[in-house]
Structures are given as structure tokens and as C-alpha cells.
Amino acid sequence: DYMLLLLGLSFVLVCIHFLTKSLAATKFGPVNLPPGPRPFPVIGNILELGNKPHQALAELSKSHGPIMSLKLGSITTIVISSPHVAKEALQTHDQALSGRTILDGVRVQDHHKVSMVWLPALAPWRNLRKVCATQMFTAQRLDATQVAAFTTVMNSVSNTFFSIDLAHYQSALSENFKDLVYSVMEEVGRPNIADYFPILRSVDPQGIRKRATTSIGKLLNIFDGIIHERIQTREKTMSKECKDLLDSLLNLAEENSSELSPAVIKHLFLDLFFAGTDTTSSTVEWAMAELLHNPEKLTKAQTELRQLLGKGGLVQEFDINKLPYLQAVMKETLRLHPPAPFLVPHKAETDVEISSYVVPKTAQILVNVWAMGRDSSLWQNPTSFMPERFIESEIDVKGRDFELIPFGAGRRICPGLPLAQRMVHLMLASLLYTFDWKLAHDLKPEDMDMTEKFGLTLHKSEPPLAVPIKQQESQEHLYS
Ligand code: HEM
Numbered sequence: 001d002y003m004l005l006l007l008g009l010s011f012v013l014v015c016i017h018f019l020t021k022s023l024a025a026t027k028f029g030p031v032n033l034p035p036g037p038r039p040f041p042v043i044g045n046i047l048e049l050g051n052k053p054h055q056a057l058a059e060l061s062k063s064h065g066p067i068m069s070l071k072l073g074s075i076t077t078i079v080i081s082s083p084h085v086a087k088e089a090l091q092t093h094d095q096a097l098s099g100r101t102i103l104d105g106v107r108v109q110d111h112h113k114v115s116m117v118w119l120p121a122l123a124p125w126r127n128l129r130k131v132c133a134t135q136m137f138t139a140q141r142l143d144a145t146q147v148a149a150f151t152t153v154m155n156s157v158s159n160t161f162f163s164i165d166l167a168h169y170q171s172a173l174s175e176n177f178k179d180l181v182y183s184v185m186e187e188v189g190r191p192n193i194a195d196y197f198p199i200l201r202s203v204d205p206q207g208i209r210k211r212a213t214t215s216i217g218k219l220l221n222i223f224d225g226i227i228h229e230r231i232q233t234r235e236k237t238m239s240k241e242c243k244d245l246l247d248s249l250l251n252l253a254e255e256n257s258s259e260l261s262p263a264v265i266k267h268l269f270l271d272l273f274f275a276g277t278d279t280t281s282s283t284v285e286w287a288m289a290e291l292l293h294n295p296e297k298l299t300k301a302q303t304e305l306r307q308l309l310g311k312g313g314l315v316q317e318f319d320i321n322k323l324p325y326l327q328a329v330m331k332e333t334l335r336l337h338p339p340a341p342f343l344v345p346h347k348a349e350t351d352v353e354i355s356s357y358v359v360p361k362t363a364q365i366l367v368n369v370w371a372m373g374r375d376s377s378l379w380q381n382p383t384s385f386m387p388e389r390f391i392e393s394e395i396d397v398k399g400r401d402f403e404l405i406p407f408g409a410g411r412r413i414c415p416g417l418p419l420a421q422r423m424v425h426l427m428l429a430s431l432l433y434t435f436d437w438k439l440a441h442d443l444k445p446e447d448m449d450m451t452e453k454f455g456l457t458l459h460k461s462e463p464p465l466a467v468p469i470k471q472q473e474s475q476e477h478l479y480s
Pocket residue numbers: 116117118157271272273275276277279280283338339340343344345346406407408409411412413414415416417419420424
């Protein structure tokens with residue numbers, strides 16, 4: 001009897017084992033997930049992210065490989081850290097992996113239902129991308145007479161879009177536009193428990209959605225006001241003249257064939273501001289910081305500019321092509337300091353096989369471009385700032401060279417790339433051409449704090465403090 005009982009018990013245990021395994025394969029995801037650190041119950045691997053997740057995941061991928069899987073709360077997350085696997089994901093399986101995991105903070109005023117950043121890559125999204133490609137980055141000239149990062153970028157963007165200096169714009173509620181943008185970035189960039197445990201969304205445990213609702217609502221109202229004011233002026237003057245992006249979009253909205261409406265346009269502006277402002281200004285900020293940290297490279301960039309433009313010149317867009325060192329500075333800055341170190345996370349729309357592992361449907365995909373930029377098997381002296389490495393090289397940031405994809409690649413590649421390149425090159429050129437630079441408080445370049453702060457974009461933890469000085473007579477030799 002005893003033996004029979006033991007046999008029976010073993011049979012039951014074996015059954016349970018196979019049952020849980022098959023359940024794991026069907027309900028909880030396929031068994032052939034990429035390798036990764038063992039998750040804790042409930043929280044998964046959240047604690048391993050720390051406050052610099054891009055660095056923590058780069059370190060983990062050294063032991064688990066270029067494609068690994070983790071659990072962030074209840075979200076299966078796949079982390080990609082090599083150009084080869086990134087190419088499989090963003091080129092070979094571009095369509096299947098082109099979804100988005102929507103952050104709870106942007107589910108405000110149904111933004112995610114009309115937003116180019118958050119829509120799945122289907123027809124409405126395609127329409128918005130087409131509008132941007134054809135309307136947004138056409139011949140609007142940017143001039144480089146203004147200096148300084150965030151405010152200038154915001155004004156460059158807002159002038160290109162609707163001919164207004166938004167950084168100084170006071171809304172009807174007398175609230176500063178710039179402060180509103182900051183507060184949304186802070187809320188949406190804050191780690192949100194509801195994103196790790198979607199079951200908690202309705203509770204909004206940290207109040208992030210509540211606060212984002214207020215500030216995003218105010219920003220949308222500001223855009224609404226600008227759009228309707230323009231509609232009225234156009235009606236009054238009976239003009240369809242296209243002086244900026246807003247005019248082009250309103251013209252399109254009036255054509256029946258387009259799915260644009262003033263309501264969609266205001267959400268588009270919201271996206272363009274959030275995707276375009278902080279990313280661009282942090283690139284300029286890092287480029288200046290690296291140049292101040294490496295004064296001989298700063299002089300090299302200034303010499304190139306001053307030799308090209310002579311004295312009393314003005315940097316203009318068509319000069320950029322003639323400034324290979326400046327272009328190399330931008331690439332080198334984006335290699336070391338990509339503003340979006342994981343791109344904008346993608347989502348698998350179906351099960352996909354990559355490098356003989358399965359990326360399960362609905363998994364979130366992070367491409368760690370920060371890790372790839374510092375991989376010693378891809379770059380010599382990876383942590384040194386050496387723009388020279390790009391002088392003789394064909395490598396570009398446009399999504400074809402997978403070792404350097406700070407703008408992403410494939411169908412979700414940043415649509416603002418041409419505008420971002422123009423703004424960064426022009427702002428840097430004008431800062432370097434017009435002034436000489438000295439670190440504040442007589443700080444020595446080698447004593448600069450170059451640490452990063454992880455947030456919605458990857459910033460310098462302390463902004464570089466430098467003093468612009470009028471060019472010295474002694475610098476005359478720089479002009480040829
Ligand atoms: C998306 C980088 C500037 C608009 C993205 C993505 C990255 C990126 C990595 C995600 C790509 C992906 O999902 O795989 C950058 C960098 C910039 C910059 C490094 C500056 C240096 C801009 C500017 C604009 C812009 C100036 C527009 C004014 C967008 C939009 C998306 C996007 C709308 C979402 C596209 C979509 O989901 O289909 N950007 N960006 N970006 N970017 Fe940029």
C-alpha cells in the first residue's frame with residue numbers, strides 16, 4: 001500500500017511539473033525566452049535597474065548576452081545591446097516590433113489615441129508620419145543668431161512651427177509655457193509603478209496621471225488657442241499663404257482627403273515639442289561639455305569654423321556641409337550621450353524569433369544604444385571623446401549603420417532627424433564661432449563633473465558652466 005501511495009504521489013508530482021511547464025509555455029510566455037537575470041517574485045528585476053538603468057542593463061548584458069529578457073514588474077522586457085541583434089529587430093522584424101508600450105502618464109485627454117509617438121504603426125500613424133515628412137522639415141530656414149540650449153531650441157522649434165517665441169509665451173492663465181513643458185517632462189519621466197503593474201492603472205498610485213492631466217491639458221489649451229487664432233486670421237485675410245508648419249497643416253486639414261483636424265494638430269504639436277526640445281538641447285549641452293572637457297578639440301572645431309567663415313561672418317545652414325569636424329563632433333556626442341539611451345521602447349505585436357530566441361507578443365523592447373556606443377569591441381578607446389574617429393569613416397546616424405543609431409532605425413526612426421541635425425549644428429557652430437570659452441570659477445577641464453542623470457532624456461547631472469568671452473586679438477591667427 002505504501003509503495004502504491006509513493007508511486008501515486010510521484011505520478012501526481014510529475015503531472016504538476018509538466019502542467020506548469022506547458023502553462024508557462026502558453027499562458028506565461030514561451031519557454032525559449034532570451035537568457036537573463038532571475039526575476040524576483042512580483043517585482044521581477046526592477047531593483048536591478050537602479051537610478052541609471054542604461055548602465056545597469058549594459059553591465060547585465062555583459063554576462064547574459066546581446067539579447068536578454070527581464071521582468072519589470074509584470075512586463076516582459078527584452079533588452080538588445082548589439083548592432084547585429086538591433087538590425088534583426090529594427091530591420092528584419094521592423095513591422096512586427098514596431099508597437100509601443102504606452103506610458104500611463106500620456107494616457108491623458110486620449111493623447112495616446114491620436115499621437116504619432118504612441119499610436120501603433122498602422123494607417124493613422126502612417127498618415128501623421130507622411131504629413132511630417134512632407135511638411136515639417138521643408139525649406140524653413142533656421143538662423144543661428146540665438147544662443148543657449150533649451151530656450152533657443154524651444155524658440156527654434158516654435159518659430160519653425162508657428163512663428164512664435166514660445167519660451168516667452170504667456171498663456172491666458174499667465175502660466176509660463178516653459179514651466180509647463182518642464183512639469184510634464186518631470187511627471188512623464190518619473191518611474192511609475194502603474195507602468196510596471198498595469199493592473200494598478202485605475203488607482204494611479206503616485207498621482208502621476210492626475211498631475212499630467214492638468215499640465216498636458218493646459219499645454220493643449222495653449223496650442224488650441226494658437227491654432228484658432230490663426231484660423232481666424234486666415235479667414236479674415238482670406239489667405240492661404242504658407243509661412244510656417246501651422247499654415248501647411250491647416251491647408252492640409254481643409255482638404256477633405258487628409259485626416260488632419262485642428263484637434264489632431266494640437267496633439268501633434270504636443271508630440272513634436274516633447275520629442276524635439278529636450279533631446280536637441282541635451283545634445284548641444286553635452287557637445288559643449290565634451291569640448292570644454294577636451295580644450296584641444298574645442299580649438300580644432302573653432303579653427304575649422306573661423307577658417308571657413310573669416311571674420312564677422314554668420315553661420316548659415318548651407319555651411320554645415322563644409323564643416324566635417326563639426327559634423328564629427330555631433331556624431332561623437334550622440335555616440336557617447338544618446339538622449340534616448342533605449343530609443344523609445346518598442347512593443348512586439350506578434351511572437352518574433354530573434355537570434356533563435358522568442359520575443360513574445362506584447363513584450364517591451366529596449367535597444368540599449370548607450371551600451372552599443374561604448375562597446376570596446378566596436379569602438380577604439382570607447383569612453384574617449386574623439387570626433388576624429390568619424391573623419392575618415394562613412395558611419396552616419398541615419399539608421400543604416402547599426403553601431404550608431406541614436407535616432408533609431410526602421411519605420412519608427414525619429415522623423416525629426418533632419419531638423420535636429422540642423423538645429424544642433426547651427427547652435428554649436430554659432431556658440432563656437434562667436435565666442436571663446438572659459439570654464440566658470442576657474443575650474444580645470446580635467447576636474448569637470450561629467451556624470452549623467454537618467455530621466456526622460458539623458459542629461460548631464462550638472463549643466464556645464466562656462467563663460468563666453470569676446471575673441472582675443474591673440475586669436476587673429478585662427479582666421480585664414
Ligand atoms: C522618435 C531621437 C529630435 C520628433 C525618436 C526616437 C529616438 C529619437 C531615439 C525613437 C525611435 C524609435 O522608436 O525607435 C532623437 C534625438 C533628437 C531628436 C537624438 C535630437 C538630437 C527630434 C526633433 C523632433 C523629433 C527635433 C521634432 C521636432 C520625434 C517624434 C518621434 C521621435 C515625433 C516619434 C516617432 C514615432 O513614434 O513614430 N526620436 N530625436 N525628434 N522623434 Fe526624435
